[in-house]
Amino acid sequence: MQFGIFTVGDVTPDPTTGRTPTEHERIKAMVAIAQKAEEVGLDVFATGEHHNPPFVPSSPTTMLGWIAARTENIVLSTSTTLITTNDPVKIAEDFAMLQHLADGRVDLMMGRGNTGPVYPWFGKDIRQGINLAVENYALLYRLWREDVVTWEGKFRTPLQSFTSTPRPLDGVPPFVWHGSIRSPEIAEQAAYYGDGFFHNNIFWPADHTKQMVELYRSRYAHYGHGTPEQAIVGLGGQVFMRRNSQDAVREFRPYFDNAPVYGHGPSLEDFTRQTPLTVGTPEQVVEKTLSFRDYAGDYQRQLFLVDHAGLPLKTVLEQIDMLGEEVVPVLREEFAKGRPAGVPEAPTHAARVAAATAGSGAAAGAGAGVGAGSGAVAGKEVAAS
């Protein structure tokens, strides 16, 4: 199982000092967070993509390329890449390039975005949001698996004999997660391709996350990629920790109360009771995170949001230290206990290359997360590689 950090990349005033970091400070803070995550032994760093203030990460592969050059082990990912408003050709090129530079330590998460005006700013129609996600990803999928693509669709200029360069590293495209909070169509899309499904799990009650994950698992099996238990699931979570839970609550409360997303609404107590937000000791975070398995099943990737609500960088880095030293080692051990043998590991480039070279058609759920050979979609992948 993989553990990591995901960041939205918001520039938010610190409510305790009234100070707003500059964009430059925030960008440098994001890469410092990524480097800290690597240093403490976390597995994944994922950045959001936004095209409006107060957010800075408009250019994820530039940022991830910088981080790739300064890290050795951590997998670089997104949370999310806008499959609706980005040109799928440019996504194919940018992430293949990043994959080469990072020696395969790259995957990405598709999302539709949550900011209405981004669609018209990029010449798209928000009413076509789901359809854009469907068509653009269908093209991206082919660009990474077929050397020469001739294509025609509703939303983009046709392609005649186009080759996306560079070709994916070792002929194996980056693994793709599809992220959605409330659209069953996206869970269905992830299931159809045998890709991963990620639920951000942070603003909604657990029973909602459970329904989305169940839909994805059931449909993953329907499309012949394996059993429901072999589907590739990722979850988010958000935490704030101190040695003593009263200190955590006292220190985090002003940040919670003024947070851009959930501030000025339910109390911290109500919100922690109703959603995965945990404010307390590392032990409490361990306990809450282990409970995600009760409704999502054994899963592959857990990402934490720690740089939220205007927390200063120093505090965020302390949070990552605690995750690396006290939380994740216990979670690795506890999640491994009672994990059924058929539950795959989180997908990595090395495992996917191994699965691709091991040949086609063999056992479903081989642990590489490629949907291992069964079903039309995976078959195409094998044929192209």
Added chain:
Amino acid sequence: MKLVVVSAGLSVPSSTRLLGDRLAAAVVGRVPATAPAEVEVVELRDLAVAIAHHLTSGFPGPELGAALDAVAAADGLIVVTPVFSASYSGLFKSFFDVLDRDALAGKPVLIAATGGSARHSLVLEHAMRPLFAYLRAVVVPTAVYAASEDWGAEGLAERTGRAAGELAALMGALTVAGTGAGTGAARGAADGPVPGARRDGSVRVGGLEVTPFAEQLAALRPE
């Protein structure tokens, strides 16, 4: 059959609630004995803070969630608001703003309102009826308005009876036809995955419904 009353009255006791109870009793007396109506009242006053929190946080707390589920699962609905500033109250509107947008589709609804004088009675036709038409509810022809003076005058009982008869008839008809109660039952049954094909080709798993991906993809193919 399940009859739910949504009352946006603010005072305790409230004439809005009184009108809602009276309409509910009249409906209970008019549904067929073979399908008796069970009444549940949703008092929006008790949910006012939870509704505001839903607007900011994007999801309902447990009490509000239960009220929204009750409304969605009802076979018939009586909605009553006091008239505020020439329309329904803000609290009343906010409740229907956070309700799932398809929750009232095809559902029989009786609209009613209270006010200080009869001069506001057309709020029912100019504000309430368009709101529920937008939500694709089946609004009964008779809407019931009670001004303060109506509580001591003739006429309210007749209008109550006529509206209740219309709602009872619709609830009975839709339940027999299987659409009214069917919608409610399907929405309510959210426990565990129940994969299976639906009439329109979509697939339901647990509480969620989705169009099979191949159809979604095929719809985008250029001609």
